[in-house]
Amino acid sequence: MPKLWDKGYQLDRDTERFTVGEDYRLDLALIEPDVLGNIAHARMLQKIGILTAQEFTQLRAELVRILEDADRERFVIRPADEDVHTAIELRLTERLGPLGKKIHTARSRNDQVLVDLRLYMRERLLEVKGAALALARALVAFAHKHRDVPVPGRTHTQRAMPSSVGLWAGAFAEALLDDLLLLEAAYELVNQCPLGSAASYGVVLPIDRQLTSDLLGFARVQNNVLYANNSRGKFEAVVLFALVSAMQDVAKLANDLIWASTPEFGYFELPEEFCPGSSLMPQKRNPCPLETARALAASLEGCLTEVLGIIAKLPSGYNRDFQYTKGPLMRGFDLAGSALRMLTRIIGVLRVDRKRCLASFSPELFAADEALRLTRPSADGRPGIPFRDAYRQVASRLDQLANEDPVANIRAKTHLGAPGNLGLDLARVRIRTAQKALASELRRLERVKQKLLTR
Numbered sequence: 215m216p217k218l219w220d221k222g223y224q225l226d227r228d229t230e231r232f233t234v235g236e237d238y239r240l241d242l243a244l245i246e247p248d249v250l251g252n253i254a255h256a257r258m259l260q261k262i263g264i265l266t267a268q269e270f271t272q273l274r275a276e277l278v279r280i281l282e283d284a285d286r287e288r289f290v291i292r293p294a295d296e297d298v299h300t301a302i303e304l305r306l307t308e309r310l311g312p313l314g315k316k317i318h319t320a321r322s323r324n325d326q327v328l329v330d331l332r333l334y335m336r337e338r339l340l341e342v343k344g345a346a347l348a349l350a351r352a353l354v355a356f357a358h359k360h361r362d363v364p365v366p367g368r369t370h371t372q373r374a375m376p377s378s379v380g381l382w383a384g385a386f387a388e389a390l391l392d393d394l395l396l397l398e399a400a401y402e403l404v405n406q407c408p409l410g411s412a413a414s415y416g417v418v419l420p421i422d423r424q425l426t427s428d429l430l431g432f433a434r435v436q437n438n439v440l441y442a443n444n445s446r447g448k449f450e451a452v453v454l455f456a457l458v459s460a461m462q463d464v465a466k467l468a469n470d471l472i473w474a475s476t477p478e479f480g481y482f483e484l485p486e487e488f489c490p491g492s493s494l495m496p497q498k499r500n501p502c503p504l505e506t507a508r509a510l511a512a513s514l515e516g517c518l519t520e521v522l523g524i525i526a527k528l529p530s531g532y533n534r535d536f537q538y539t540k541g542p543l544m545r546g547f548d549l550a551g552s553a554l555r556m557l558t559r560i561i562g563v564l565r566v567d568r569k570r571c572l573a574s575f576s577p578e579l580f581a582a583d584e585a586l587r588l589t590r591p592s593a594d595g596r597p598g599i600p601f602r603d604a605y606r607q608v609a610s611r612l613d614q615l616a617n618e619d620p621v622a623n624i625r626a627k628t629h630l631g632a633p634g635n636l637g638l639d640l641a642r643v644r645i646r647t648a649q650k651a652l653a654s655e656l657r658r659l660e661r662v663k664q665k666l667l668t669r
Contacts, residue, residue, distance in 0.1 A: 231293075233534070238291045240540055241298035245284040247333035248298045248326060249277045253666045254429040255321060255409065258422050264319050273317060276309050277302070278667055299326045320417045321409075324532045328408040328446060331540065333430065335404045335453055336659070338547040343397050343652055345554035346460055347645055350390040352561040354641050357383035361636055364620035365474075365481055365571045366579055375582050376575070376623045378633040379481070379566055382470070384641065389463040391644050396456035403449050407432035411442035414531040431662030446536045447525035450543045454518040457550040458511075464553050465511035468504040471560070475501060480570040485563050503560065507553040514549045517542035577615035583623065584608050584615060 241248075253274050260270040280302060283289040295301040300323075307314030360379035367377030407427035410416075416439045427435045436442045474481040484501055492498035520542045524535050588604035591597050599607070608615075624633035631637050 234293055234296050235537055236541060237297040237537065238293050238295060238301075240544055241291055241301075242284075243544060244298045244330045244334055245289065245302075246281060247330040247337075248302055249281045250333060250430060250663065250666050251326060251329045251409065252277050252302065252317060254426045256317060257429060258426045259316070259319055261422055261425060262420055264419070265316060269313055269316070272310055272313060273306065274667075276306055276314075280305055281667070297323075297327075298330070299323050320412065320419045320421050322413040322532075324414075324443060324446075324536075325409060325412055327536075327540075328411065328442060329430070331446075331450070331543070332404055332406075332408060332432070335449070335543070336401065338551075339397055339401045339404065339453065339456075340652060340656060340659075342457065342460070342547065342550055342554065343394060343401075343648070345551050345558070346390050346394055346397070347649055347652065349464075349554050349558040349561065350387045350394075350641070350645055352558050353383045353387035353390070354638055354645065356561050356564065357381075357387065357636060358638055360566050361633075361638075362621055362625065363566055363568050363571050364575065364624050364633075366574055373576075373579055376579055376620050376633070378624045379571065380636050380638075381624075381633045383561075384636045384638060386463060386467050387638075387641050390460065391641060391648070393456070393460040393463060394648055396459050400449075400453045400456040402433070403452055405433045406436040407434070408436045408442035408445070411436070411439035414440050414443040429662075429666060431659055440530060443532050444530055446532075447521055447528075447539045450539045451518060451521045451525065454514070454521060454543065454546045457546050458514050458518050461511040461514045461550055461553060464550075464557055465508045467557060468507040471564070472501050472504050472508075479574075480567055481574070483565040483567060484560065485565070488560060488563070503556050507557060510549045510553050514546050517546040517549070572620065575617060575620045577617045578612055579620075580618045580623065581608050581612060581615060583618075 256265060256270050256273045256277075259265045260267060265273070280289055289301075289305070291298055291301045295304065303314060303317060305314075306317055357380040360383070363379040365377055365379055365382065366373045367375045367381075407423070407430060409426045409430070410421050410423035423435050436445070471482060471484070473479060475484050484499070484504075486499055488501075488503055489499035490502045492500065521539045524538055528535060585601065585604040585608040588607065589598040589601050598604075627634040629635060
């Protein structure tokens with residue numbers, strides 16, 4: 215079976231198996247991006263006179279049929295094809311003869327890989343943003359519902375000061391909203407069109423890179439053709455870093471839930487349908503989804519490290535090493551998306567044991583608050599004492615401290631962001647704004663896709 219690079223000689227079979235890697239499997243996820251990129255490229259070739267209007271119409275019709283066959287699992291990529299680009303061009307040539315051979319004019323295979331991955335990353339980033347927003351919404355709702363349920367706050371893992379379930383959940387909601395900023399920055403990088411960079415150095419034909427960029431709905435053309443290729447791997451690493459940031463928060467959330475739902479704490483209770491059992495111990499209900507999410511965060515860090523290691527100190531221009539950044543990128547998206555969706559489900563059904571939370575308080579948790587009260591002026595006008603003196607005074611009589619009402623304590627902390635004033639409306643506004651922007655971008659890209667496929 216001919217290759218896109220075929221020059222009349224046979225490649226050593228072991229070399230072929232060694233270099234193909236897993237592209238023929240991974241590229242099943244790139245069939246639609248490659249079809250869309252081909253249509254945009256063919257339309258541009260028509261504009262500059264390489265294709266006639268009739269030839270473009272024939273090519274687009276066959277490309278649409280490929281997409282339909284792929285949806286029905288009737289379009290396959292074989293190891294001998296090497297990748298989706300060869301498989302599609304072979305199909306076009308098989309069905310359309312010499313016309314199929316024209317599609318690659320003024321383009322390199324790396325050109326195709328770049329634009330396919332940009333389209334793929336763009337779609338998957340929007341998917342992850344939606345999943346992160348769903349978890350943030352679930353956490354805000356959970357925080358509001360349990361805003362007055364007190365729990366001990368901890369520093370150095372030790373019991374520290376009164377906190378609340380609402381403060382805890384709200385903290386993770388805001389963390390995810392900050393992670394969205396990183397995802398949006400990654401999206402802005404990805405949303406520029408590399409098509410037309412060819413093998414890194416441009417072509418002698420008068421191609422219209424702005425047209426292909428506009429047809430594919432990119433925000434702009436990635437200008438420098440050498441940098442377009444040099445940015446491969448770099449952009450994937452930026453995307454993975456944003457995913458790692460979100461997964462770090464997911465892992466911390468999962469870890470807190472694991473410990474807080476143990477019998478020794480008992481603050482939370484996971485429904486049994488989320489807890490597989492033990493093959494030996496009949497009493498066990500294990501928080502396996504949370505442990506899995508915690509582990510997946512480490513796996514995703516591995517994906518980032520893998521990409522960074524591959525691209526480190528590569529010379530300018532295309533290098534075959536880039537092929538191996540595709541797998542960790544795709545795995546990273548899968549890991550992050552699945553973990554975000556699972557935690558959203560768990561937060562939606564998580565139960566809080568208010569009695570256990572209240573029973574967990576003891577007098578020393580109020581020591582810092584007692585010291586702060588001593589710094590206030592008294593009702594008869596006497597000034598408060600300096601905080602360091604108050605601190606030492608309370609420290610000298612810890613055994614004399616009385617247990618306070620923890621609910622009243624958290625409600626009394628009313629400055630912005632404190633347990634008594636969670637500022638959840640601020641998070642809700644950010645969620646609504648981000649959700650509106652996400653929906654708008656999804657609609658825009660759907661219009662872009664339909665114009666390519668039907669006009």
